[in-house]
Amino acid sequence: MKTLRHPHPSPLLALSLSILLASAGTAFAQGTWSHEDASTARALTPDEAYPELFQSVQQQWLFDDQKQFVDAVPRRDPAAIRADYLTRHQQPGFDLRQFVADNFVPPASAETQPTRPGVSLREHIGNLWPALTRQHAEVPAYSSELPLPHPYVVPGGRFRELYYWDSYFTMLGLVESGEKQLARQMVDNFAHLIDTYGHIPNGTRSYYLSRSQPPFFSFMVELVAQAEGDDAYRRYLPQLQKEYAYWMEGSQTLKPGEAARYVVRLADGSLLNRYWDDRDTPRQESYMQDRETAEQAHGRPASEVYRDLRAGAASGWDYSSRWLEDGKTMATIRTTAIVPIDLNSLLHHLESTIALACKKSTMPSCTEAYGARAERRRQAIERHLWNDAGYYADFDWKKKRLSAQITAATLYPMFVSVASPERAGLTARTVEANLVKPGGLNTTQTDNGQQWDSPNGWAPLQWIAVSGLRRYGQDALAQTIGQNFLAQVQALFDKEHKLVEKYSVEGENLGGGGGEYKLQDGFGWTNGVTLKLLSLYPQEKAAP
Structure with missing residues (x-):
């Protein structure tokens, strides 16, 4: 194994522990970190707080899933844990696994339980919303989790925090279920993240703050406006502009x-x-x-x-x-x-x-x-x-x-109504000839073991396709994709009584595969898109 250098944050993110403690000392003293505290300081990421311990745990694969350790909560001041580790780790008999168990609280899974036979797919999804709902206005002081002022729905499994683009498709299902208030609260959480950090991070963890995800906030605002009227556009205009400024930073001087x-x-x-x-x-x-x-x-x-x-x-x-x-x-x-x-x-x-x-x-x-x-x-x-x-x-x-x-992303210009009618028609024919499968829309034509490739079909891409095609009058193709995917979801539900994050759209397997971790149950965006598709195509339950 090669010697690893200690990872360092970029200048944009660098923040010393002394400054952090000075600005958030009250919260730390009380043992919690609230969304008000987050406006003045941020929690250190694990590789900043205890870099040597972090590297040792991850290098030795102490956990099968490397997300497990960075989601664990220190039981005491990270500086003290780091000092203790540096003092003890080379001593005879040092047990790294026991040291971690003594100093960290493992994260709870958001895994959902399969339902009992006889429960309908729609009823099961309705039961999942409370199981996947969290409220963390305060988090433990040294946690990597970011606090949020309102309740929210997590995807499920190892994804135990709020995620950016997942949430739009989850919110579609919440609205379909009559949970409009919870959907609105999730939009308010995203507005809070923009106001606090200047952007919406990949997910609500300190180690996600250096990046965002596909920008669906404007679609979330549009969803609220459909329920509440034009006031929603006026209310979220400052955050819409801040998010745009984040994505366009540096554009003025580019050659x-x-x-x-x-x-x-x-x-x-x-x-x-x-x-x-x-x-x-x-x-x-x-x-x-x-x-x-x-x-x-x-x-x-x-x-x-x-x-x-x-x-x-x-x-x-x-x-x-x-x-x-x-x-x-x-x-x-x-x-x-x-x-x-x-x-x-x-x-x-x-x-x-x-x-x-x-x-x-x-x-x-x-x-x-x-x-x-x-x-x-x-x-x-x-x-x-x-x-x-x-x-x-x-x-x-x-x-x-x-x-x-040719990938499923080709349908996005139709989803946002930017494609010309002629090019929309050509795109629809290309998609029908190359990506439509018995279990829904394929992600790409490449089968290479990556999870965002063939033969996997993902709920958000099914909705992008169905919605975009319907905008351009391609209703028959939209229905084929929607019904094929629903049939695959129903087939796995009939067999295993659960929903999962991705599905195979061809072959004998029902659940998707590939990627860096095992197939996750839950699952936020599958639940949301399934409900929307059931509202469009309620009678289709044929096997794929």
């Missing part, structure tokens, strides 16, 4: 062919976006996997590989052949070189939503400015992210070439 954080300016001056993470160290929740990937990336700086791995996690598609140079090997990952079609479609929706919110707030100059930005992005998408073979695709801004891959 053609340059990139800064999330922003890329192409050679013709077009401004588009990519995924990014402010840190270039191994992900704490997948520390050894990232170390092993970097060691296999011969000739590349490890920090570059780590950044691309982290950016891949920010994409939500962690991981996919979309980000891999050779389509199959993790060591060839180059996420930050890719301008993704889905991300830029979502940011067009954000720009359009801000323009609408400004209009509802009687702010004509703001309306015009954001409307113009949305139009410029639409033109850039049409110019740079369209493959003449008949589908939307990702663009490699470093190599100046368009991807030839």
